[in-house]
Amino acid sequence: MTTRRRAIVFDLDDTLYPERRFVESAYRAVATWIAAHFGVSARATFLELVQLSESGDRGRVLDRWAEAHRPEESGLGQRLVQVYREPTPQIRPFPEVPALLLELRRCYRLGIVSDGLREVQERKIEALGIRAVVDAIALSDEWGRSAWKPDPKPFQIVLERLGSVSPSQAVYVADNPEKDFLGARRAGMDSIRVLRASGLHAHKPAASEAHGATAIVTDVGQIPTLLATWRWSGE
Numbered sequence: 001m002t003t004r005r006r007a008i009v010f011d012l013d014d015t016l017y018p019e020r021r022f023v024e025s026a027y028r029a030v031a032t033w034i035a036a037h038f039g040v041s042a043r044a045t046f047l048e049l050v051q052l053s054e055s056g057d058r059g060r061v062l063d064r065w066a067e068a069h070r071p072e073e074s075g076l077g078q079r080l081v082q083v084y085r086e087p088t089p090q091i092r093p094f095p096e097v098p099a100l101l102l103e104l105r106r107c108y109r110l111g112i113v114s115d116g117l118r119e120v121q122e123r124k125i126e127a128l129g130i131r132a133v134v135d136a137i138a139l140s141d142e143w144g145r146s147a148w149k150p151d152p153k154p155f156q157i158v159l160e161r162l163g164s165v166s167p168s169q170a171v172y173v174a175d176n177p178e179k180d181f182l183g184a185r186r187a188g189m190d191s192i193r194v195l196r197a198s199g200l201h202a203h204k205p206a207a208s209e210a211h212g213a214t215a216i217v218t219d220v221g222q223i224p225t226l227l228a229t230w231r232w233s234g235e
C-alpha cells in the first residue's frame with residue numbers, strides 16, 4: 001500500500017533554513033541604505049541593528065534605530081522596513097534539508113505552511129530552491145493577518161491543495177511553540193517540533209499542552225526514523 005496518501009507539511013523559517021541568516025542579510029541591506037543616505041558606517045550600523053534585535057522586541061528594531069539616530073525624520077522607520085523586505089534573501093536550506101525532502105517525497109506528499117508577509121515568504125522559497133520539491137504551499141498571508149498561525153485555515157487549505165489529505169494522515173514539522181503546534185492541532189494534525197539549540201524560538205516553552213508538539217527532534221534529519229514508527233490515527 002502506498003503511503004503517498006499521507007503528507008508531511010513543513011514550516012519555513014528556522015525549520016527548513018536558519019532564520020538568523022535571513023535577518024542578518026536583511027539588516028545588512030538596511031545598514032548599506034543608511035550608510036548611503038546618512039554618511040555613517042555601514043558596518044557599525046549593521047552591528048548596532050543586530051545588537052538591538054538581540055536586546056529586545058525584534059519587531060521594533062528599525063523604529064528604535066530611527067528614533068535614536070534621526071528622530072526628526074518622520075516615516076524613516078517605515079522606509080527602513082521597506083528596505084528590510086526588498087532584497088533577495090541570502091539564505092540556504094539547512095544542510096540536511098535537500099536530501100531529506102527528496103527522501104520523504106518518495107513516500108509522502110509534501111507541503112509548506114508559513115506565516116509572514118507573502119512577498120517576503122515567496123522570495124525566501126525561491127532563494128531556497130524548494131518550490132519544485134513540494135506538492136503544495138499555503139502562505140497564511142494569502143488570507144490576511146487573521147489567518148496567520150495559530151489559525152487553522154492555512155493548514156486546512158494546504159491539505160486541500162495536497163489533494164484532500166485527511167488531517168489525521170498529515171504531520172506538521174515546525175519550531176515555534178507559540179503558534180505552530182496549536183495551529184496544526186486546531187486543524188486536526190499531529191506535529192513534530194524541531195528544537196535546534198541555535199533556533200530563534202528554541203528557548204520558548206509550550207504555554208499549555210495544546211501548544212506542545214506530538215514529538216520533538218533536534219534536527220530534521222531525524223524525521224524519517226521517527227516516521228518509521230509513527231502512530232497514525234485510524235490504525
Ligand SMILES: [Mg+2]
Pocket residue numbers: 011012013014015174175176
Ligand atoms: Mg518557524
